[in-house]
Amino acid sequence: xxxxxxxxxxxxxxxxxxxxxxxxxxxxxxxxxxxxxxxxxxxxxxxxxxxxxxxxxxxxxxxx
Numbered sequence: 001x002x003x004x005x006x007x008x009x010x011x012x013x014x015x016x017x018x019x020x021x022x023x024x025x026x027x028x029x030x031x032x033x034x035x036x037x038x039x040x041x042x043x044x045x046x047x048x049x050x051x052x053x054x055x056x057x058x059x060x061x062x063x064x
Contacts, residue, residue: 003029
């Protein structure tokens with residue numbers, strides 16, 4: 001099994017890998033810096049989006 005196959009198998013086990021999960025794997029296993037940087041930027045955007053949803057009441061679409 002190659003490193004990439006192992007990574008894909010491990011990520012498939014997670015119900016919904018977050019951008020942080022993907023960044024960690026790419027960084028940990030020495031993927032090219034441009035891929036690691038892109039994953040890091042995606043992680044920051046995801047965290048910012050989550051923080052925005054939490055600030056606005058959990059993102060409920062309609063009245064309770």
